[in-house]
Amino acid sequence: MxxxxxxxxxxxxxxxxxxxxxxxxxxxxxxxxxxxxxxxxxxxxxxxxxxxxxxxxxxxxxxxxxxxxxxxxxxxxxxxxxxxxxxxxxxxxRPHDYPVQRLVIKDKRKVEPLAEDLKRIRAEQKKKHAALATWSGHIPDLSFRWPVEGIVSSRFGLRRYLNGKPRRPHGGLDIAAPEGTPVHAPADGTVLLADDFFFSGNVVYLDHGEGVISYYAHLSEKSVRPGEKVRAGQVIGKVGKTGRVTGPHLHWGVYLNGTAVNPELFLDSPNPP
Ligand SMILES: [Zn+2]
Structure with a gap:
């Protein structure tokens, strides 16, 4: 006692x-x-x-x-x-050694973009940075649920080589799932962007408040519009293979203070449902 x-x-x-x-x-x-x-x-x-x-x-x-x-x-x-x-x-x-990952991308233009693509990519970068700089006073719920059913296929932080060329490290978590699998909001939020990007394909960005932003890429479909409020668990789109991919999956990014962090730190269970 x-x-x-x-x-x-x-x-x-x-x-x-x-x-x-x-x-x-x-x-x-x-x-x-x-x-x-x-x-x-x-x-x-x-x-x-x-x-x-x-x-x-x-x-x-x-x-x-x-x-x-x-x-x-x-x-x-x-x-x-x-x-x-x-x-x-x-x-x-503390130091942390993220493993190396080598991927082969069949669409070479998605690894070495043409001049006309670069123009588009720069315009998209601006929209992305504006989204990541969003600051709303809403107090975020930082206990996220997995946004999709599937299998983790690439973890956060992998040091990537695409077709043998060094590229930026993996800024999110990849969950492989069949095309059309529903993608759910991991927490309440507001849609910042629902767009079509060169590398990321169909994307949705959610603002959860206090600079906490989450991001969903390669969707086959977006089911929400900018400005729309979403509840935890609400469907925001479907898994696809748009943009630079090796197969259908969800790329899920979580940003705090404008920087990409490991989404797994926000989840209670180690595996998707
Ligand atoms: Zn990814």
């Missing part, structure tokens, strides 16, 4: 943290850092990037996305409290 009583405060702390449905803190490049503050935080930054701040029973919780390109070592997170005081917290980023 005494032992139980001793464990009780620990349990209550755990329950309090769980109530806010936070991602797992994994201080690695492409990972997430979760900081707690007993004093309410008004704003927080990592360098110039504004960070998501969530209210908690005890104060605030700050959630920072660590860029994949970050070096291991200390990073400083700056907090500004409601009374105007500021504080810096140092977090040590």
């Amino acid at each position: 005494t032992r139980l009583l001793r464990l009780l405060p620990l349990f209550l702390l755990f329950a309090a943290v769980q109530a806010h449905a936070l991602p797992r803190s994994e201080p690695v490049p492409g990972g997430v850092v979760v900081l707690e503050s007993d004093t309410p935080v008004e704003r927080a930054w990592l360098g110039k990037r504004r960070l998501a701040v969530l209210p908690s029973d005890r104060g605030s919780i700050v959630v920072a996305g660590i860029p994949l390109s970050s070096a291991a070592g200390p990073v400083r997170i700056r907090l500004r409290f409601s009374d105007g005081r500021e504080q810096e917290r140092t977090v040590r980023i």
Whole structure:
């Protein structure tokens, strides 16, 4: 009984943290850092990037996305409290070795785009950056459900070679599923973009609030329009193979403070349904 009583405060702390449905803190490049503050935080930054701040029973919780390109070592997170005081917290980023992945893309133009494609790609990059810079005050639910039934085919962060050429690391999680499989919103949100991109094919971007954005690529169909509010579990499109792909799958991206992070950190179960 005494032992139980001793464990009780620990349990209550755990329950309090769980109530806010936070991602797992994994201080690695492409990972997430979760900081707690007993004093309410008004704003927080990592360098110039504004960070998501969530209210908690005890104060605030700050959630920072660590860029994949970050070096291991200390990073400083700056907090500004409601009374105007500021504080810096140092977090040590651990090194993480992401595996190499070599893919063969049959459509060579999707690896070495033509001049006319580059023009289109640049215009799409602008739309993407505008979407990722969205900041709405809505408090996000950071306990995501898997957006699709299927099999994980490529994990986040893989160092990619396409047709033997080094390309940007994999900024999302790939889930292979038959064409037409419904894709669901992992949490409540607002549709920012529903478009057709050169590399990503049919895409949908969702804003969950506080700079938390999720992204769905290679869809065969989009079922939502920009500005539309969606609920967790609502169908937003269907799995396809549009854009640069080797087969039908969902590419799922999650962004915090404008940086791509590992979507698996937001999920409770290790495998899709
Ligand atoms: Zn992908």
